[in-house]
Structure formats: C-alpha cells, structure tokens
Amino acid sequence: MPGAIHAEGLVKTFGDVRALDGVDLDVPEGTVLGLLGPNGAGKTTAVRCLTTLLTPDSGKATVAGIDVLKHPNEVRRSIGLSGQFAAVDEYLTGRENLQMVGQLYQMRAKAAKARAAELLERFGLADAADRPAKTYSGGMRRRLDLAAALIVSPPVMFMDEPTTGLDPRNRQSLWDVIQELVAGGTTLLLTTQYLEEADKLAHDICVVDHGRVIARGTSDQLKAQTGGERVEVVVHERDHMATARQVLAGFGKGETTVEEHTRKLTVPVTGGAKLLAEVIRELDARGIEIDDIGLRRPTLDDVFISLTGHVAEETGPTAGTEGADEATTSAPSAKEAGK
Amino acid sequence: MSAVTDTVRVSVAKGGGVGQSIRDSLVIARRNVVRMLRIPEVVVFGLIQPIMFVVLFSYVFGGSISIPGAGISASGYREFLMAGIFAQTVTFAVAGSGAGIADDMHKGLIDRFRSLPMARGAVLTGRTIADLVQTALTLVVLAVVAVIVGWRTHENFGKVLAGFGLLLLLGYAFTWIGALIGLSVRTPEAATSGGLVWLFPLTFISNAFVPSQNMPAFLETIANWNPFSATVQASRQLFGNMPAGYPVPDAWPMQHPVWASLIWSALIVLVFRTLAVRKYRSTSA
Ligand SMILES: Nc1ncnc2c1ncn2[C@@H]1O[C@H](COP(=O)(O)OP(=O)(O)O)[C@@H](O)[C@H]1O
C-alpha cells in the first residue's frame, strides 16, 4: 500500500535546469521523511510539486491517497504547508493571520477563532497575538507560519527548511513542536540542509543532489553504508604526525586522512574499543603525546561527502557540533588554518 | 496531549460553488482593507496627486484652455475638468492592486493561498474589492476638494450618483489589469511603474483634460475611441458639466457614452479577470 505521500518519477525542468530528475518518494503514514540536500538540490521544487503549487513535467504523486495532479483541491484540504520563507501578512496580527488561514480552509469563523487562540498559546505567541506580525522576530514568524499550516491539523504536513536561519534556541523549540506533531500521528515531509536535523527528526532520509535521490534509508543505514567506525587522533606536536600516521596505517582498514592545521588524523577501523586501546598503547610506546583520541561513528556529513564528493551544508546548525566540525574537514578555510 | 494535535482533526467543510467564492473573496477583501487602514500613508499619498491635479489644472490651465461651447473661462474649464481628473484617479488603482499582488507573491503569501482549498479567483477578487473600497474613499475626498475649488453639478442626484458609479466601475475594471501586471512581475516596484507608464498616454490622449476636438485628427480619433474617454464623457454628461453648446464628436462611443463606458468596463473585467485568474492558477513555474 502506498504511503501517505507517494511520488514516482517526478521530473521538473526550468529551461536547462533539471530541478527534479526522476524522484521517487514514499512516506508511510505517521512517519517523517527528511529530504536532505544542499542549496539548489531540488527540495523546494519537490515540495511545490507535492503541494499542488507546481505541475511536474512527468511522473505522478498521491498525497493522503489522493492524486495530486487530478484532484489538487482535495489534496489541499488534507495538507499543511510551511514554505521555505515564513508566509505571514506583516500588517495583520498573529491572531488575524491564523483566523484568516482557518477561514480559507473553510472553517467557520468561530471555530477558526478558537483554534487560532489555542495555537497561539501553544506556540508561545499568546502575548504577541494582537501585535502586527511585522513586529515579530524571525523565530516568532516561523512559528506563526507553522501554526498557520497546522490550523486544521492536516493529516499530512510539508515543511520546507523549517529551521533555516533560526538561532539554536528557536531551532530547539521548533524541533520540540515537530516531534510532538509527529507523535500525534501526522505524516511529515521535511526538507533540510542540516544533517543534524534530519538525523534527529526523520525516520527515513532521502539524500538529494541535482534533482536526484542519491541515497535513502534510515540515518543508521546511511551511516553504515558509508563505512563503519573510525579512530580519530589529535597529536600534541606537529612533528609527531608522520610517526602517528605510520602507527594508524598499521591498524587501519583504509586510507588515513590527515588534517595539518588541527593535527588530526583519522582512519577507518573495525574492532571497536579494544582496538582503540591497542592504538593508544602503540602511540604511547612510540612516545607520541596525544591531545585527544576517540572512536567516531560516521555522521551524515560523512555520508554526504562519500556520496557526492562535496560537503552538504554551508554553515552548521550549531557551531561546534560534530556535524559542523566535520564539514570543515574537507574544506578548511584560511581562517580555520590560522588558529 | 497538547494543542498541536489534540483538537479533533478539524472537519474541513466541502465548500465549492458560488457561496464559497463569495466567502473566500470577502475574507481576502477584509484582510486587504485591514492592511490599508494600518498603512494609511498609502491612501494619503494616493490622494495628494489627484488633489494637486485638481488645483493645478483649474488654476494654471483654467484660463488658457478653450472649451467649445464655453469659450475660455476658468470656471467653465474647472467644471469640464473634474470628470477627467476623477477618471484618471480611479484608473491609478491599477498601480495599487498590481503592487499589492506583487508584494504578496514576493512574500510567499500567494503560495500559501494557492496551497489552501480556496475558491479559484478569490485572492484576486478579494484584492480588487478592497481596491474598490479605497477608490470609493478617494473619490469622496476628491469630490469634496473639487466642490471647494468651485466644481458644481447641474443634474439630479440620481444622475450624479450614476456618474460616480461609472467611474467606480472603470476603476474596478482597471484593478484587474493591475492584478495581471502584479502576477507577471517580480517586485512591487516593477508593478507600480508597469502599471503607470501606459496610464499617462492613455489618460492624456483622451477627452479628460482637453476636448478631443482640439487635437490633431488622428489623435482625436484615438481619443474618441479610448475606453477611458467614454467614461469621462459619460460622467461629464451625468454631472451636467458639458457646456451647453459643446459639440459631441461623431464617434459612436461619444454619442452613446454611458453604454460605451459600461461595455468597455465590462469587457476589460472579462478579459483581464480571465487572464489574471489563469495566471494565478498557473502551475508552470
Ligand atoms: N521557478 C524557477 N525558475 C527557474 N529555475 C528554478 C525555479 N525554481 C527552482 N529553480 C532551479 O531549480 C533548481 C532546484 O531549486 P530548488 O528546488 O529551489 O532547490 P532547493 O530547495 O533544494 O534549494 C535550482 O537550480 C534552481 O535555480
């Protein structure tokens, strides 16, 4: 049985650009699919096709069991869309925005009013409810936009980069809302450039690049696909790097990567903690002082690099997370090299 | 459970039909009127230009433009002029509606609306209704200013109202041109200038400010068939502002200006509404 969102062979071209180049998707009811890809991958185009805003050149899609191309208006009754940029009327208050959207979903004015009040409360906007949305911060607008998409509690939700541009605190609070939504049984298709976000929120992940799905699976499956664990060592002195490299090569199951400016060496391994202990003993025996050593499981960044040969995200969601750290590995900037 | 999901899945009414079209259009119209009241600068600036026209034209050109049947007299020209300025003012609504819709596109609101189970043309219809409200307000203020500078009507109240009715209808028709422009450009600024560039030739090659008889022959023909001239001629007649001996040009629209005005306005609504709604619904980009 096809899922709550199902697409086969979606193609959409804009002039010479193949924004979607044969995309298949299936999102079982009550689950979250993360559409992960860099800028320009085709994520927004996919969302626009599935939410009736755009007709694909070829392919077919159903949402909540309804054919998107044949019965767009029935589909619109069953979906909520929170687009890439918060779509709120700045001159209306938060409350007026929600009531308007509710009424346009064909709710009665009274029901729309009650539902708006409920959502404003839930999204922490009750105090600002009667102020024009123009006075809202970016995070508040985003929440208002999401509340508008949820006004009829649609069974299927689409969110296009819901946390892009938000600070960590707002991102976390939006994640909480999304997790609650999914716990309530909503099917969600979420696009993101943040590997951490897909990892955290999505049951299944589709990695897209240049309009194609280049990998799919759970976060764990994708990590496994990239290879197993690896040992990461930061040596204390730059002079010791060559020796350390020899040692690691002896234990490794693949090529050792060396990062000069951070004095970090990484090598894929099998053997877990026991092997790690052996590596430490050997380095010690050779008199190499180490600042840091650890066994790392691959992140989605590694997945992306191994799949596409380039880094997925331009800026990490939260500086200093493992994800953001990894992103700099293959693209060290001059600034980074200097420290 | 929390508010995100605890309300039973709200039953979305089936909707459809004329009832839904009207309801949705009114929701959007209301939204645009509320916006208008919160950005009163727009309405105020929209008034300054026509008020300046009333004052400048009456006093600067009043003594030098000859009206057939009335000769050269400032007071005669003032009466002749008002219908023209009223008509020009209502057509300027094209810029407001175009810029408003372009702004909604730019802000992603049009995408939001298009993802909702709304009536097809409601977003645009709602916008044009709100613009009609604004146009009516503008006309009221302008009429008061006109009376202050000495404009008088010489027909019964019903005819005067009918004259204003035709002006409003023309303004309404032009907001559909604005809607199409707004959907076709990328920025509100482009919609404003795209809405205004052709309005100047359109309103000046007409009988609005000078009698078409005063123009070279080929311009006179254009002026007589200009949709804009028909409404000017009709409301000028209905206001009783046509000088007694004013020779009516030979062209059909000038002979039957009320019909011509109605037909032109209806035609503009029909054509541009069809094109604009199709463009709004277009899912190619
Ligand atoms: N309306 C459009 N007209 C022309 N090109 C477009 C349009 N929408 C998207 N594209 C192009 O299609 C590609 C995919 O864009 P998009 O779906 O927005 O990517 P993403 O959301 O993953 O960043 C990009 O190369 C983009 O420039």
Ligand SMILES: [Mg+2]
């Ligand atoms: Mg995008």
